[in-house]
Amino acid sequence: MGQENAESPYEVRSSGELGRYLAAARDLSPDDLVLTERPLVFGPKAMPDPEASVPCVGCYKPVYTDVGERCPKCGWPVCSGYCPGLKDPRHHGVECHILSARPDCVLNDMANYYRHDALLPLRCALLQTVDPDKWKKLLEMQSHMECRIPGTEAYDEANEFIVEYLMNHFIAKLDNDTKKKYLPEISAALIHRMCGIIATNALEIRLPEGAELLALYTNTCIMEHSCIPNTKHTFTQTAKNKDELYKITVKVAIPIEKGYHISTMYSHALWGTQARRQHLKDTKYFACRCQRCSDPTELGTFLSAMKCLGDGYACDGIHLPEDPLDDETEWACNKCRIKIDNSQVNMLISQMGEEVDNVQMMGGSPIMLENLLCRLSTYLHPNHYHLYSIKHSLVQLYGRQPGYTTQEILDKKIKMCRDLINITKKLDPGNARLSLYNAVLQHELHSALVMKSQKANIDGTQVKDENLKSLLVEAKAALNVALSALKDDLEETSGKKLYEVILKSKMEFERLCQKKNVTC
Structure with missing residues (x-):
């Protein structure tokens, strides 16, 4: 068991099951600072539509591919040849x-020619000469290479899109002096390990102009996962001191008693238990057994529950998994x-x-959403x-769309909001993950x-x-709850x-x- 320092709010502990984890060194209250640290390394993710825009490799601002400039040395897309990040x-x-080992530029098939998802593994490998201390810390991170073996989806994808890409197009073309200077230790196996470390530990940072980064942090990565996280993290995106850029700040979201585990969340709080657990198995290689995952009702929210699906006869009961921690569990009606x-x-x-995603992507009109809601509510x-x-x-x-501002619609909206707020509070009482959802509701x-206060009653009074x-x-x-929920989201x-x-x-x-002369 270790402790960061005598005043630290956390201790680093270890167990056979969890490995290293953080525990509260004293009772912690909401908004208490747990830790703050600069990233070891960071790099851009690919843009959602790389044929239309890609991130500048110096500052990550989206660059339109058909008109964007190129780095004068390596040819990768940049916002400007004078971007300060090009020499940083x-x-x-x-x-x-x-990257200069392949100086050619292209305008077609940009997504495959400029693979921005390969830059972070490369930057990780470059730490061995850029910053040996950071390199040492990086190598201490879990990579789960025992699970990422040839034949697995994770290994094969990394091999095709990142490892072979870097090895064949760049590293194999380096002269010995350049390789010795920047990458004294480099191999396909090492790049695979970097990919494993990133997949297991990286956190996502959404930038103001639409691009996204992945970043690695020494102590933050030790925090264990829970589907009821007790911390919230934010990133510094504007800083006078450039070394403070993308610094992470982890604060307490709900009270943590001394000795209790400090946790974050590596999945989506609004997914059901099976979806969350499968995502964690696929990406983090562990089976979550937290309080929420263990509870068939998901803390009384019934977020995954089905209506009775009896064959030929369905009662008014609810179908729930008998053992939510068993992937093969049966679902039993409670009546x-x-x-x-x-x-x-x-x-x-x-x-x-798939139906929900399709309707949402089409910009779902009220009638489309209502029809889908009615149909799915049967099950x-x-x-x-x-x-x-x-x-x-x-x-x-x-209340906003024409034809949807009647008293009846407003009453329906008020009930929906209250119901969804109740679910959101149970799932995320400290606004650790659902602060924007809560604020919108x-x-x-x-x-x-x-609007209801300004309308006449249905009878005209x-x-x-x-x-x-x-x-x-x-x-x-x-309103006050909404503003309070967003207090830690103002950097985004x-x-x-x-x-x-x-x-x-x-x-x-x-x-x-004031106009109504009402004091609230």
């Missing part, structure tokens, strides 16, 4: 010597005890997920994560309550003073924009209260 060793400064195979449930949920518990996704989209359309609840105040008091509380573009929208709503609300 933390960015493009050193890798450029390796009629009819059981169904896990494979049947997986097939249904997968098909429904799914009202709180199921597929229905959560649909409802979260609907509440942002109700609280803001939409506020909006609907304010005006809202009574006591009812008016009740609506506005709840609306004000929702999406969080900052949402915060500004809600602040504007707050000013409009205060003017409304």
